[in-house]
Amino acid sequence: QYKTERLRTVMRNSTSIEGNLQAKLVEAGLTQARVVNNRTGTAFADGTPPYSIQVTVGEVGAVTDEQIAKIVLTNGALGCPTYGTTTVNIKDSQGITQPVSFSKAAEVVVEVTLDITYLSSQTAGSSTSITNALRQHINSLESGADVVWSRLFAYITPYSQAQVNTLTIAKAGEVHGIANIVLSESEFAAISDAEITLTVDGVSV
Numbered sequence: 357q358y359k360t361e362r363l364r365t366v367m368r369n370s371t372s373i374e375g376n377l378q379a380k381l382v383e384a385g386l387t388q389a390r391v392v393n394n395r396t397g398t399a400f401a402d403g404t405p406p407y408s409i410q411v412t413v414g415e416v417g418a419v420t421d422e423q424i425a426k427i428v429l430t431n432g433a434l435g436c437p438t439y440g441t442t443t444v445n446i447k448d449s450q451g452i453t454q455p456v457s458f459s460k461a462a463e464v465v466v467e468v469t470l471d472i473t474y475l476s477s478q479t480a481g482s483s484t485s486i487t488n489a490l491r492q493h494i495n496s497l498e499s500g501a502d503v504v505w506s507r508l509f510a511y512i513t514p515y516s517q518a519q520v521n522t523l524t525i526a527k528a529g530e531v532h533g534i535a536n537i538v539l540s541e542s543e544f545a546a547i548s549d550a551e552i553t554l555t556v557d558g559v560s561v
Contacts, residue, residue: 373409377431381413384427388414388544390461390499393433402500402541403439410439411458412499414544422446425456441542461499461544465528466537468494468508469553475517482515483561487552489515499544503537521557 374391381389390412394404404410409432413424425444432438440457448454468490474482489511494503505525512518524532528551539545554561 373431373433377409377411377428380427380431381411381424384423385417385419386413386415386424387417388498390541393436405437405439408437408439409433412440412461412541413458414461414499415463416460424458428458429454429456459542461542463546464537464539464543465551466494466503466525466545466547467528467532467551467553468523468525468547469532470512470523471521471555471558472512473519473521473557475519479516482518483554483556485515486512486518487549487554490552491547491549494545494547497545500539500541501545502539503545505534505536 374393378389378391381391392400392402392404392410392412394400394406394408394410397406399405400410402410409428411424411428416424421442421444425446428438429446429448438455438457440459442460443455443457445453446456472486490508493508493511497503503525505523508523508525509520512520512523524534525537526532527537537545
């Protein structure tokens, strides 16, 4: 549902194991991929075991589990165990079956409700622009990234000198407030125009 909006995220350093693997996953058609390479002897806080690679993918679309596993096996560190909630058995270049694990991030639909006052008299298209900006920002967040309440103001106030009277957010169906929406490493935020309720001086637009 949100695939066309979610930005593909590729690590800047594509020469590293993590960056190269992430880039290959995105090239295969995934909308986002997060790679954690634990080179230490201690488990990470996100659960990645020592000396293991954890791959978390967002919306997979038409990309199959086998395709993802093959990319992880081919581009991950040689002999490095993989960690995740989905495991696929893949034959390596020597014909030996290798278990490859990765995780799929779950979509968390969020809602935004706001009331604004335009301080500029030039307001044509501003409400649509605000809705678009909020949707694009939230749908561009990587898996594990929180929806930070205070950051949303930057996507509202540039349009027609919009003054924010009230702004609340929540996971769909939950009580709205001004607290950040905290997501785990296996979740990503998603929103459509239907989840954005915008009023101007109390009047729906």
